[in-house]
Amino acid sequence: MTAQSATHTAPETGYNFAYLDEQTKRMIRRAILKAIAVPGYQVPFASREMPMPYGWGTGGVQVTASILGPDDVLKVIDQGSDDTTNAVSIRKFFKRTAGVRTTTRTGEATVIQTRHRIPEQPLGEGQVIVYQVPIPEPLRFLEPRETETRKLHALAEYGLMHVKLYEDIARHGHIATTYAYPVEVAGRYIMDPSPTPKFDNPKMHMMAGLQLFGAGREKRIYAIPPYTQVRSLDFEDHPFRIQTFSHPCALCAAEGVYLDEVVMDDRGGRMFVCSDTDSCEERREQGHRGAMLADTPAALKGESSHV
Amino acid sequence: MSDTPLLSVSGLTKHFGHRIGCADVSFDLYEGEVLAIVGESGSGKSTLLNLLATELSPTRGGIRYRMRDGAMRDLLAMSEAERRFLLRTDWGFVRQDATHGLRMNVSAGGNVGERLMAVGQRHYGRIRGTAFDWLERVEIETDRIDDTPKAFSGGMRQRLQIARNLVTHPRLVFMDEPTSGLDASVQARLLDLIRNLVSELGLAVIIVTHDLAVARLLSHRVMVMKSGRVIETGLTDQVLDDPRELYTQLLVSSVLVV
Structure with a gap:
């Protein structure tokens, strides 16, 4: 992530570097910095309209656009794959608007935007992974009121999250949540790791790379700084297990x-x-x-x- | 049992603009005591209950509560986090409309277990075991533990609400018309259950009701409210059998005798 100047000429004329204007990027970077300072806390930001529909990664794209510098190497994956439509389109988007080098190699990339997976190869220091998040609020399906969920986060009242897991076990005999499995970040905030399979949850724990989460429609950014404790919620007699x-x-x-x-x-x-x-x-x-x-x-x- | 009251209310007043919600209410409530607040609709009963449960903030007045460590604390000076903790551990609130007091999309077991998980229990087997016991105590068949309250009858929903509230062994329970909207035989069964649980657990209860029969059956003391003010208070049989105030006489005589 290197700082980039506003004077950089993008390969596609008529666009600012990486599509977003500099003021927007500053606003998003401020949200990112706050998110890093308070791990797992959902920071509201003024999400912009992007030239793609909501649900296709508008949040992730805005985060990526804000942190991208001319020297960065970008990798985009969708369901772990580099060559599905969504991944190809976003990669091409940044190639055209920012002229950055793109890659499919995890080891070569400095910024990785992902929709569902964390690469199998462990990320190193200096690498950033950007998640596209559809619904950032882990308590949403239990508590529909935003005012109330914010209060629950503020007071760290997270009993409700376990009610969801309880219901899983009562219905299926085991915790049947297999993706968007709630985690506790740095011993404080409960966070939805976006629709990644719970298989990837352990990779978030003490990851050397920086993890950023962007939800475009819901206008939230959150983050896990490098080397942060991330614990998947569970019961003593039904411990967390990956597939x-x-x-x-x-x-x-x-x-x-x-x-x-x-x-x-x-x-x-x-x-x-x-x-x-x-x-x-x-x-x-x-x-x-x-x-x-x-x-x-x-x-x-x-x-x-x-x- | 202690000589100091569990709850001590002084000069509690709530204005809604120019209108009076309730005015200058003072009383003490001791452990194991059941206090009924009666009066016609609009008399300020529910406003008072919401004030006591700190769901509304009063215009004037104070509420003090004796915590488990014996210290009297001013509820209104407590932080919201502390109040909410009190509300889900040491207190219970049984609502008139069970859909407000229950999570309708969560199974009966989950509803009862929620408070346990909220205070940090993380053992599924034990949580479920406790939920099982409580369903039995409130006479809900235990094979309904995984059904949601949507599939329950009105009486069952109220009993489930009671189980959900009592699972953390609170010392004070607020009840807002818990039996209204139920038919007579279901009402009788619910009252019986509440009465047994109250004496068994030594609960202090503040029950709001417009039904004098409920007050007579459950409460030790009665407070009669009219236009936001307490007009008469005393032992239940004393107030109901020998009412002093004209309004109370009217209220008592208006009960249908079958």
Whole structure:
């Protein structure tokens, strides 16, 4: 994150560097600084209209636009993937309006905007991950009044959050919340980690990188500074657990990573592959081979285990 | 039991603009005592109750409460955090409309368990066990523990509200017309339950009602209100059997005898 001057000429003429005007960026940076100073606290900000619909990452895009400098390298992922529509469009957006270098490599990126996942490769110091958040208020579905939820946060009255988990166990026999799993940040605020799978919650704990959360429609920014305690809520007799997968990735044989289920045909054929496409590719380059990974000659010889 | 009152109210007054909500109300309430506030609608009963529960702030007057450590504290000088803590641990509030006192989308068990979780209990099995016990005590079949109050009848909802409030063993419970809107037999059962719980747990209760039968059945003392003022107060049978004030005589004589 390097400071950038207002005089930088963007590759696409007619736009300011990274689309937003400098005053807006300053306003958003102030909100970000406050958010970093009070970990997990939702800071209101004057969210702008962006050239994309709400729900597509308008909050994340504004945060990214405000922290981006000309020397930054940007990576954008959607569901862990670098090549889905949303990720491609946002990457292209910043390429055109800011002219920054983009990458799919987690290790190379200085700013990573994400919709659902935290990359499998641990983030290092100096890296920033920006989350797109649809609903920042973890208490929203239990307490619809904003005035009341603010009061509950202010007084740290969080019994209600456990009522939700209680209901889960009462209905399903276990905590069935698998994404947007509430966490306690730095021993104080309860925070919604946006729709990331709870698999990624442990990665937030003591992360070396800076984590920023932007909710465009709800006009809130919050943050977790580097090396901050992040604890997933649970019960003593129903401790927090992440999802586990019975098979390794079908392409790169990685274990202990988050897998996507891909339906192959209409006869029940399916495969489980890394949701983090970059990590999967890197592993395959290193020579890891999953059970369903076929190279062309093998496929022609019909040796592939599948189809 | 202590000689000092649990709740001590002096000169409590609330104005709504030029109108008087209630004026110059003073009384002491001791542990284990049930006080009924009676009067016709618009007499300021509910305003008084909301003032006592610190849901409204008074124009004048003071409310002092004896905390669990024995210290008398001025409720109005307490911070909001302290007051809310008191409200969900040491106090209960049973509302006339159960939908305001319950979380309608949360199961019965969750409703009863909420206060326990709010004071820091984090053991699912124990929370559920306590909820189970309380449902039994308020005569709700325990296999309904995972149903939401939406599926409950009016009487069951009121009983669930009582369980939800009593689970943290409060010392003072406010009740705002807990039996109105229920049919006679359900009312009788609920009153019976409240009476048993009150004597069993040694609760202090302030109950607002327009129904003199409820006052007679539950309360030790009665306060009669008219136009925001307390016009008569005394032991329940004394006030109801031998009313001094003209208005109280009218109120008592207006009860239908079947």
